[in-house]
Amino acid sequence: GAGVSQSPSNKVTEKGKDVELRCDPISGHTALYWYRQSLGQGLEFLIYFQGNSAPDKSGLPSDRFSAERTGGSVSTLTIQRTQQEDSAVYLCASSTGGGISYEQYFGPGTRLTVT
Amino acid sequence: AQRVTQPEKLLSVFKGAPVELKCNYSYSGSPELFWYVQYSRQRLQLLLRHISRESIKGFTADLNKGETSFHLKKPFAQEEDSAMYYCALTPNSNYQLIWGAGTKLIIKP
Numbered sequence: 001g002a003g004v005s006q007s008p009s010n011k012v013t014e015k016g017k018d019v020e021l022r023c024d025p026i027s028g029h030t031a032l033y034w035y036r037q038s039l040g041q042g043l044e045f046l047i048y049f050q051g052n053s054a055p056d057k058s059g060l061p062s063d064r065f066s067a068e069r070t071g072g073s074v075s076t077l078t079i080q081r082t083q084q085e086d087s088a089v090y091l092c093a094s095s096t097g098g099g100i101s102y103e104q105y106f107g108p109g110t111r112l113t114v115t
Numbered sequence: 116a117q118r119v120t121q122p123e124k125l126l127s128v129f130k131g132a133p134v135e136l137k138c139n140y141s142y143s144g145s146p147e148l149f150w151y152v153q154y155s156r157q158r159l160q161l162l163l164r165h166i167s168r169e170s171i172k173g174f175t176a177d178l179n180k181g182e183t184s185f186h187l188k189k190p191f192a193q194e195e196d197s198a199m200y201y202c203a204l205t206p207n208s209n210y211q212l213i214w215g216a217g218t219k220l221i222i223k224p
Binding site for chain 1: 119121147160203211212213214215
């Protein structure tokens with residue numbers, strides 16, 4: 001069946017521009033997660049959605065980062081006024097329920113390069 | 116602070132040899148620990164979790180609370196085991212995962 005999809009797969013943007021990254025979770029998955037992976041590093045938790053609500057935004061690195069989820073499905077991660085340190089792979093994952101008991105299924109990621 | 120350390124960025128072993136990927140963690144409570152794997156051109160996927168106490172693709176991992184370790188082991192490595200391996204923990208049995216930087220495992224023929 002269809003897995004988690006993310007778009008675009010690659011994004012190159014100029015410093016100072018805004019970008020939007022999209023995640024389509026597996027149908028029926030209520031929980032959705034965003035992670036960031038910088039070169040040579042492990043994944044860094046950004047935000048967690050349960051339905052359309054984000055009970056935990058603690059991982060967002062600055063107020064330039066925001067995310068929303070609509071219809072309990074698609075999520076968009078927006079980075080405003082991008083900086084070079086935002087360059088990373090952004091991964092989305094979804095699961096059937098919230099909580100670590102539920103396996104997270106990952107998308108292929110969006111590679112963001114800020115020049 | 117909670118932290119997961121994978122001391123080896125790269126591990127290379129011959130096919131048929133035993134393999135051990137090290138993972139150490141820093142957490143004062145009772146964590147749940149996981150190993151994730153990413154094969155070439157594939158997505159990150161769960162390999163195993165300590166609470167399941169299962170063996171997946173011949174891999175096992177034992178939680179050693181005294182040494183705060185969760186090393187991943189396989190007695191006889193196969194070429195298809197070549198991949199990036201990430202150790203992760205959840206500190207509060209909730210949803211947030213804290214990740215190690217990963218170990219690239221290369222199995223030489």
